[in-house]
Amino acid sequence: MDNTDGGALTAGARAHSNIALAKYWGKRDSALNIPAVGSISVTLDALYTDTTVSFTSDLTQDEFTL
Numbered sequence: 363m364d365n366t367d368g369g370a371l372t373a374g375a376r377a378h379s380n381i382a383l384a385k386y387w388g389k390r391d392s393a394l395n396i397p398a399v400g401s402i403s404v405t406l407d408a409l410y411t412d413t414t415v416s417f418t419s420d421l422t423q424d425e426f427t428l
Contacts, residue, residue: 369420370417370418370420371417372415374413374415375413377410378405378406379405379406379409382403383403383404384399386398386399386400387399
């Protein structure tokens with residue numbers, strides 16, 4: 363968290379897109395939680411979303427902007 367903008371606490375995160383190429387279906391062993399088939403995916407570096415949240419006691423209500 364960052365506290366550099368006049369008292370507001372701000373934090374941010376970046377999440378990259380992840381595409382499943384092969385996804386596991388079912389379980390080989392339910393007791394051990396072992397999947398029947400392995401899975402593989404690709405994370406795309408150029409496609410992402412950034413999210414920032416700020417907390418300050420100066421505000422009278424919550425605000426969400428998408």
